[in-house]
Amino acid sequence: GAVVSQHPSRVICKSGTSVKIECRSLDFQATTMFWYRQFPKQSLMLMATSNEGSKATYEQGVEKDKFLINHASLTLSTLTVTSAHPEDSSFYICSARDRVTQPQHFGDGTRLSIL
Amino acid sequence: AQSVTQLDSHVSVSEGTPVLLRCNYSSSYSPSLFWYVQHPNKGLQLLLKYTSAATLVKGINGFEAEFKKSETSFHLTKPSAHMSDAAEYFCVVGFSGGATNKLIFGTGTLLAVQP
Numbered sequence: 001g002a003v004v005s006q007h008p009s010r011v012i013c014k015s016g017t018s019v020k021i022e023c024r025s026l027d028f029q030a031t032t033m034f035w036y037r038q039f040p041k042q043s044l045m046l047m048a049t050s051n052e053g054s055k056a057t058y059e060q061g062v063e064k065d066k067f068l069i070n071h072a073s074l075t076l077s078t079l080t081v082t083s084a085h086p087e088d089s090s091f092y093i094c095s096a097r098d099r100v101t102q103p104q105h106f107g108d109g110t111r112l113s114i115l
Numbered sequence: 116a117q118s119v120t121q122l123d124s125h126v127s128v129s130e131g132t133p134v135l136l137r138c139n140y141s142s143s144y145s146p147s148l149f150w151y152v153q154h155p156n157k158g159l160q161l162l163l164k165y166t167s168a169a170t171l172v173k174g175i176n177g178f179e180a181e182f183k184k185s186e187t188s189f190h191l192t193k194p195s196a197h198m199s200d201a202a203e204y205f206c207v208v209g210f211s212g213g214a215t216n217k218l219i220f221g222t223g224t225l226l227a228v229q230p
Contacts, residue, residue, distance in 0.1 A: 006158065034218075043205065043220040044159075093158050103149060103209075104218060106158035 003027055004096050006107030014115055015086060021079045021110045023094030030096035033077035034104060035069060038091040050077055084114045117142045117210045121221035129229045134193040136224045138180075138206030141187065147209035148189045149218070150180055154202045162204075165189060176200070201228045 003026040011019055023033055032051050036044040048064075050056040050071035058064045066088075068080040077096075081088050091111050095104035122137040140146055147166050151159040163174025170182045180191045189206060206221040 004158070043222045045220075046217065049217070091156075095159075103161050103164055105161070106151070108158040109156065111156060 002105040004107040010111045012113045025096045029074040034095045036093045119221040127227040136191040149207040
């Protein structure tokens, strides 16, 4: 149980394009979803927290107009990297949780490469 | 303030020998502590969690961790390493941030298992 699916697993695109990453909870209702970014050989850094039906809460230093997050249903959250540039290349990981007392369950991540 | 320190960035063991991955935490409150494992280009998998119940926590794949409040430690151990245990391991502390629980990740320990 508690499976989180993230899609796509890898994307390569040109600078200036926008990229959408989907995060789905397959067998539970995710009231809260989290988006992380991981640089090579580094730990995960929380970008934003989203609760279903409300605006995402961004961490300090994360541009909300650059990284658009939508959590329109209890099983789906999307992260859109707008006008992507090479410095946005990274490994993006989502996680989901149904209740505050439960641990976060992670997707397999998306490797984003901007040329 | 909450923080977590993983004392070793790399640990190398021989197959069949014990594994010890060290973690120290700092928390103003009674913490929730987790160990996650990440295989290359994958998301994170929960190994075990401590949430103020038994101080010795047993997880999946033969791993366990002991919460020692006096030492503010939560070291991860396994009696006998397998080749499949080679991965990155993250010690994580959870804390309440507003309406959600946030996770703070350690910098990770890369475990290598030699044949």
